[in-house]
Amino acid sequence: MCGVFNWERSVETIQAFKASDGSVYLTQEACKEHEYALEWDGRIDKFIASDLCPYKAGPQLAIVKRSIVAWEKYGEKAKEAPAK
Secondary structure: OOEEEEEEEOOEEEEEEEOOOOOEEOOHHHHHHHHHHHHHHHHHHHHHHOOOOOOOOOHHHHHHHHHHHHHHHHHHHHHHOOOO
């Protein structure tokens, strides 16, 4: 999960959030987004390798990856939202 650490640079100290893969983010939300995407990387790679994915390379592939993560995150938020 995202850990907090302080980093001193010259005379400026900043607070950053470190993801489990070593990536560093200035906000906790950005770090959490990255962690969420990491959880899905394996499943997305399997989908891309399958015959179901029409885009195997190029900019469309990046769009596919981001779209899947966004869709799954949307589904989780929809489950958490109170019924109207």
